[in-house]
Amino acid sequence: MTPPTLLLTDPLFLKHEPGRQHPESPARLRSILSVLARKPVAGTQVGQPRSATEQELASVHTPELRKYLLGLAGERAEIDPDTQASPDTYDAAVLAAGAAVQAVEEVMSGRASNAFALVRPPGHHAEPGRAMGFCFFNNVAIAAEAARRHGAERVLVLDWDVHHGNGTQAAFWERRDVLYQSVHQYPYYPGTGAPHEVGVGAGEGFTINCGLPGGASDADYGALFQELFLPIADAFRPQLVLVSAGFDPHRHDPIGGMLLSERGFAAMCSAMKALADSLCGGRLVLLLEGGYSLEGLSQSVHACIEVLAGRRDSFPTGETSSDAMHALALSREALRPYWPAL
Template sequence: MPKNVVLLYDKLMLSHDTGQLHPERPDRLYAIQDALRCAEVPGVRWQAPKPATRKQIERIHTCDHVDQIEAFRGRAGRLDADTPLSEDSVAAAYLAAGAAIDAVDVVHKNPSESAFALVRPPGHHAERDQAMGFCLFNNIAVAAAHAVDTLGYKRVLVIDWDVHHGNGTHYSFYDRREVMVFNTHRYPFYPGTGQAKETGISNGAGYTVNVPLPPGMGDGDYKHAFETVLEPIADAYEPDLVLVSAGFDSHRLDPLGGMEVTSEGFGGLCTMVQRIADKHADGRLALILEGGYSLEGLSQSVLKCVEVLAGTPYEIDDEPSENGYAAIVRARRQLRMYWNV
């Protein structure tokens, strides 16, 4: 069924200047805009986001962390070896988190609309008290906390298909069940977390799901992980809102990821996620951009996902590889004490 798609974007996020040689660069958003504007997908509307407030950010991050980021407002610097800042980076970070919140608000007010927050800096590596891996604030975690704390959602499913483990999101909700975090990622790989045995603690035990994968995984492997792990768990959890940490660095053209997912494959994954949202959450689905460093792979994959959100599904026909199948079986074994997988 055709749906409207709201794209949250502001050109200030182009002014987060990480330097000529950095993979997380403004050209990423230029390439996405070019692809979307050329394709003219029906039902797409661009919307300028509001910056997040300090109070919204502090639902996830410590006061000290926010102070540390604020100290760089209007000036260049470096938070860690991978995370350089320019004069506008702090303002861009507040807008990126605000865009993720606005994406949730869009689908909350009107489930017949989907949203995609086209943001940088990305967020899923940012922990409570630490910026890392190109990320200042954890945009999707801030948005999920907004959904639970102010909009009253009871079961938010966060799906992270970026090639890197979303450690920041994983730890943000490690002891909470109102937000379930499903991560599939290359392992061992940066940032080093995300083994299948990391399943959450106390009230959140079982509500963190990790499917670590070896390098070289393609569309069929990701499809198999979604079919045999994500879908049965989502059917049991019955999310009332679905959010995606949409990173595209597992694309076959990506210079960092070492995976083999195609642009159409991302369309297929997005279709599977849309079906979960339709089945359980009245269609409420918002995507938040994370990584993806091949301009071609990134922009074409975002386009495929936007087409899916607008009502054109993609199907993956590939079977899993032997290595992928074995890795997914190992992850399922760890999860069986909580879920029928």
């Protein structure tokens, strides 16, 4: 019997309240759960996550940050203008990190075919020593460290959020056991993610950045996957694939400036599922990051869950833009010395 696609979520995630006008609102997750309730996906199973342990948080984050965030538990506080805590935020953030670890454990054990952690707050901007950009703990980095402890020698982290995952890049900047690939709008918040940012020391060449100009389409993302991400991932041969799944590149998102459709997200998910099926027994975990159009977010998440449960999607055909292809060429040039496949 085929194990299910595991969906991890919890009502506590709805209690993180960064403020009435804040885009990272509980309505985001409510919209996802509402669509799933109306259109359940066969082959999925909903599970309740556990909280991360202190050891799991410490695998990425400094003692100073952990102490600081613990001190905010039960309080309302502003870390920066973007990042605001409510009384339940700390517990929700620790549970989100734990959900990321649990998803990895369930997939690596074979109890789940793949998984999607439907969590908030998001995580990819959280640096080892700094919470920022709506993020408190870096869920995907904590998940990657858990995978390493559970025997994965090489972990691929793909980040398709519209914003560059500066925190994830920082966590693995000097490492070659975790390959970080990011496609994001550039220049844009947080200002990192230029093509020449490829890592240092042992990690040189293992950070892959492609910063696309605003207005990039499904076809532009498809070219990027075929000509950059997939050849490098195939050469890296990961034993687990993690996705920082942000849906703010959606064409209707009020924050991002990209033009992706629901089927574009499904195509990216399908490409990563095919990669995981080919190289690492299907071990694939998605973790929710951004996405602020409630309809665009919920429909795109649903489309990706359909892919995890067995649907296959390909990138819509269409013209690629010259600006996007120029950005892709810059990234290929920066990375060619490290990856003969390019």
